[in-house]
Structure formats: C-alpha cells, structure tokens
Amino acid sequence: MSEEGGTDADLFATGDIFRRRELLRVGHVPDRDRIVGRDDELQSVGQALGPATDGGPPSNVVIYGKTGTGKSLVARHVTQRASRIAAGNDVTFSHVYVDCSDADTETRVAREITTQLAATTEGAPDIPQQGIGANEYYRYLWDLLESRDTCIVLLDEIDILRDDDVLMQLSRAEETGKTDCYLGVISISNKIEFRDRLSERIDSSLQDEDIIFQPYDASQLRNILENRRDAFKEGVLADGVIPKVAALAAREHGDARKAINILQKAGELAERENDDRVTEAHVERGQQKAEVQRFQELVSGSTPHVKHLLRALATLTEERQADAFATGEIYEEYRSTAASGGSDPLGQDRVYRLLKEQSFLGVTESRHTGGGKSEGSYLEHQLMRETDVVLQALGDE
Ligand SMILES: Nc1ncnc2c1ncn2[C@@H]1O[C@H](COP(=O)(O)OP(=O)(O)OP(=O)(O)O)[C@@H](O)[C@H]1O
Ligand SMILES: [Mg+2]
Incomplete structure (x- = not known):
C-alpha cells in the first residue's frame, strides 16, 4: 500500500508496531467472535430487542456494572445487530446512542436524540442547536418517529443525568399518544447504587428488565486481549506482555477498558521509542500513562x-x-x-x-x-x- 522510500513516506512513518490500531480504540465495537464471556448478557439484551426486529414492541433494559465490564460494548453490539436483522425484515428500525456525560440535561438529551435521527431521515428539517427548549425538541422528535416502526435509545452513563424528565417522556410516549413508533430504552449505569435511586415512577416504566455485569477475572481479561492481538504486527508482543496487562487490570476489579488502554499505551511507547518489540517494561510505563489519561478525561469537564x-x-x-x-x-x-x-x-x-x-x-x-x-x-x-x-x-x- 505505502510507497517505499521518498521523504513524504518518512514524514508519515508509523513504525513497525501496529497493524490495526483501531482495534484498541475504546469506541470500537468488536465482532461477535472477539467478545469474551458475555454470552448471557448478549442473550438478555437480544431478547429485549428481539420483538422489535419483527415490528413488535421492544422491552426496556437497564444495565448496571462497574466500569470496563462491557456494558456499552454489549448494548451497542446487540443494537447494531438488531438493526441489521430488522432491515432484512423490512422493519424501519432506528437507534441512537447518547452519552449522558456529554448530554446531562433534559434539553441536551432531547437535542441529541433528535439531531441524530434527523441526520438519518431524508428531508428532515434542520434541528436548531440552540435557542429552543426540551418541549420543542420533543415536537421534532415525535415527527421524526412517524416514519419509523421502532427506535432504540441507548442512554449511556445515565446516572450523570441531572433530571429524569426525559426518561418519563420516552417511556410514556406511546401510552400518552405522542407516537405510534415503538420506543425502547436501554439505560446503562456504572453505579450499582443507582438502582436504588431510580425513582418509583421511572423504575416501573424503564426497567422491564435489569442486567448486572460482573467484573472479569484475569483469565477473561487475557482472552479479551488475545482477541485483539492482531492490532499488533506479527511477533511484536513479548511473551509476558498480555498476562502482565491482564494482571494489572484485574487488580482493583476486572476492568477491560483499563486492560485495553494499558496495552495501547505500551504499544505507543514502543512505537515512539522506535523499539521493534513491546515488552513488560513498556507495560509498566504504559499503565502510568493510561491512568493519567483516564483521570484527565474524568476531570476535563470540571470547573x-x-x-x-x-x-x-x-x-x-x-x-x-x-x-x-x-x-x-x-x-x-x-x-x-x-x-x-x-x-x-x-x-x-x-x-x-x-x-x-x-x-x-x-x-x-x-x-x-x-x-x-x-x-x-x-x-x-x-x-x-x-x-x-x-x-x-x-x-x-
Ligand atoms: N467481553 C468483552 N470482550 C471483548 N472486549 C471487551 C469486553 N468487554 C469489554 N471490552 C472492551 O473493553 C473496553 C471497555 O468496555 P465498555 O466500554 O463496554 O465498558 P463499560 O462497562 O461500558 O465501562 P464504563 O462503565 O466505564 O463505560 C472496550 O474497548 C470494549 O470493547
Ligand atoms: Mg460504557
């Protein structure tokens, strides 16, 4: 693919470490055969969405579990699969993904859902990005849903949401005659305590089913990492690297995000230092970098x-x-x-x-x-x- 020699090629040289670095990105949704140890969870979410692939009403699901236990991954993977199957059945199935850590108020969530739906609707109006309130966004939303059989809304990091009005609107939309489209809500929280905080009225309408994701053990983490080994070129990872990363990530609780981040950072260090192998020494320094980055992300929006x-x-x-x-x-x-x-x-x-x-x-x-x-x-x-x-x-x- 790349041209040999030449100064331009040097300028963009990417080293000899990675083959498919996108496999290590956090937003990457892996194929089914790379997903480890989540069969029951995939099945449960699948069952909730199953009816919607056939034109029926989906159930609402709340997913709880500690950070890095595969909640977002499973929810996104199943939703994407459901969408493909629905298309085969001539069902108009839409799905939107909202990260409530970016959209933490009713208006922002309503704007995000509406904007994403409009982007995939032919002839949709331009959705104003400011100057209107939640109620106006809902009006756009009910219109946009008219041409659809079903729509799945994924609300990730839902515990950050400051009020639950948007949940009320979504969960009662059908009942209150706002739309004939079947709306399904998958909410995700990494606070198990959140389960007790869900108010009674929300609880009964959003929580047809709740699923708890347990942390991974070190051997599952090793398998998760093994399944992404091809992010690296052949023979680049030294033998002890994957076990060491898995052990580090299993220390507090089995956090796959941490594992993948450490592996990625270790690879980047090796690349930057022009090494031709990733070693355990890179892993140690990679871990520190991964933690600093994680913390930076956590506080980036803070005052x-x-x-x-x-x-x-x-x-x-x-x-x-x-x-x-x-x-x-x-x-x-x-x-x-x-x-x-x-x-x-x-x-x-x-x-x-x-x-x-x-x-x-x-x-x-x-x-x-x-x-x-x-x-x-x-x-x-x-x-x-x-x-x-x-x-x-x-x-x-
Ligand atoms: N069972 C698994 N098999 C393969 N990869 C996994 C698995 N679980 C998680 N991962 C990977 O680990 C990373 C973190 O997973 P994910 O984002 O789904 O965690 P989460 O439970 O949503 O965490 P958080 O609560 O912090 O958002 C992602 O890169 C994901 O692809
Ligand atoms: Mg997540």
Whole structure:
C-alpha cells in the first residue's frame, strides 16, 4: 500500500508496531467472535430487542456494572445487530446512542436524540442547536418517529443525568399518544447504587428488565486481549506482555477498558521509542500513562475549583504522609491552591459540596471518624487515586 522510500513516506512513518490500531480504540465495537464471556448478557439484551426486529414492541433494559465490564460494548453490539436483522425484515428500525456525560440535561438529551435521527431521515428539517427548549425538541422528535416502526435509545452513563424528565417522556410516549413508533430504552449505569435511586415512577416504566455485569477475572481479561492481538504486527508482543496487562487490570476489579488502554499505551511507547518489540517494561510505563489519561478525561469537564480542590488534596496527601484529612484542613490547602492559581476561593460550604460530588464519582472517599461520643465525630476525606497520577493529570493542562 505505502510507497517505499521518498521523504513524504518518512514524514508519515508509523513504525513497525501496529497493524490495526483501531482495534484498541475504546469506541470500537468488536465482532461477535472477539467478545469474551458475555454470552448471557448478549442473550438478555437480544431478547429485549428481539420483538422489535419483527415490528413488535421492544422491552426496556437497564444495565448496571462497574466500569470496563462491557456494558456499552454489549448494548451497542446487540443494537447494531438488531438493526441489521430488522432491515432484512423490512422493519424501519432506528437507534441512537447518547452519552449522558456529554448530554446531562433534559434539553441536551432531547437535542441529541433528535439531531441524530434527523441526520438519518431524508428531508428532515434542520434541528436548531440552540435557542429552543426540551418541549420543542420533543415536537421534532415525535415527527421524526412517524416514519419509523421502532427506535432504540441507548442512554449511556445515565446516572450523570441531572433530571429524569426525559426518561418519563420516552417511556410514556406511546401510552400518552405522542407516537405510534415503538420506543425502547436501554439505560446503562456504572453505579450499582443507582438502582436504588431510580425513582418509583421511572423504575416501573424503564426497567422491564435489569442486567448486572460482573467484573472479569484475569483469565477473561487475557482472552479479551488475545482477541485483539492482531492490532499488533506479527511477533511484536513479548511473551509476558498480555498476562502482565491482564494482571494489572484485574487488580482493583476486572476492568477491560483499563486492560485495553494499558496495552495501547505500551504499544505507543514502543512505537515512539522506535523499539521493534513491546515488552513488560513498556507495560509498566504504559499503565502510568493510561491512568493519567483516564483521570484527565474524568476531570476535563470540571470547573477550575474542582481541579484546585483535587490538587490540594493530592498535595496534602503527599506532604503530610497521611491518607485522610478533615474538611477544614483540605479547605485551608484549597484556599492557597486556588489563590496561587489566580482564582477567588469559594466558601467552605461550597467546597464541602464539591467533595461530596467527588466522592460520588469515586475519586475521593468520605467517612466519619475520630472524637469520642462527647466530642462527636467529624468527616474525613481521602483521595482514591495515586497522588502522582492526579498531580500529573492536573499539571499537564
Ligand atoms: N467481553 C468483552 N470482550 C471483548 N472486549 C471487551 C469486553 N468487554 C469489554 N471490552 C472492551 O473493553 C473496553 C471497555 O468496555 P465498555 O466500554 O463496554 O465498558 P463499560 O462497562 O461500558 O465501562 P464504563 O462503565 O466505564 O463505560 C472496550 O474497548 C470494549 O470493547
Ligand atoms: Mg460504557
């Protein structure tokens, strides 16, 4: 394919490490034969969508499970397969995928669904991207659904959604006569606790079925990685690489995303350093890079104050050789971090609320401690990531 020699070819040289690097991208939806150990889960989602491939009503599904357990993958894979089968049955089947970490309000979700549907509808109106509210988007939506038999809406990271009105609208659309199109909602959450937070009214309409995804064990992780070995050129991966990546990713809980990220980063390091093999040493450094990147993604949308706060907590953890700190201590450190970062510090109450938010996201952990009964206990907060990962991620901005 590529031209030999010539300066242009050198300029774009991609090294001798990767053959199909797209296999390691997180959004990549692998073929059935690369999916490991999720037969029951695929089957359950398939059963929920089955009727829709034949022109009938799908069931709604909620998927729970820790990060990197294949929830998005299974949901997307089954939806794509269903869509192909429906096409063969002359059923007009649409599907849209909304990541609620990008679209976290009712209006944004409604806009995203409508915009995606319009993009695949001939003669659809231009959907305004601003200046209109959720209700207007719904009006477009009901119109767009008119030409369809069924539509599956995948709401990923649904726990980030700030209100559940959009869920109400979607789950009651048929019942309230808004549309004749069968709407199916697959919601995905990586917070198992979210199950208890789903309000009663939503619960009964969205949760025809719930599926819980368990973490992978090291041997499943090894198989997942083996199935992507052809992302690399023949013979490039040293023997211990895949077992080592799998072991690292299995450490907290079996997280396939982490495994694939580490493998990708290790390969990139080898490539950048013009090595012709990926070794365990690359894996170790790749892991650090993968964690920094993950943390950067997590905080990228946060306000500068959240970043000051996390920097303050990481600094305290490093300097005081302790793990957990009282709110007041953290607040003092935050004030000076914010000030040296050129922002006006927020009040202690606001900072306390930010700490609570971070603990919900799993970045920190808060617990009551200290004091006898008479003194009462106080709240301590601990950073749940390595300090150098946090500081590096925040520093590189
Ligand atoms: N059973 C599997 N077989 C092959 N690849 C998998 C499997 N499970 C997950 N993966 C891969 O691991 C990565 C993470 O999976 P996925 O995005 O589905 O996780 P998730 O459960 O949605 O995590 P999160 O809650 O963080 O969004 C993806 O690249 C995916 O392709
Ligand atoms: Mg996901």
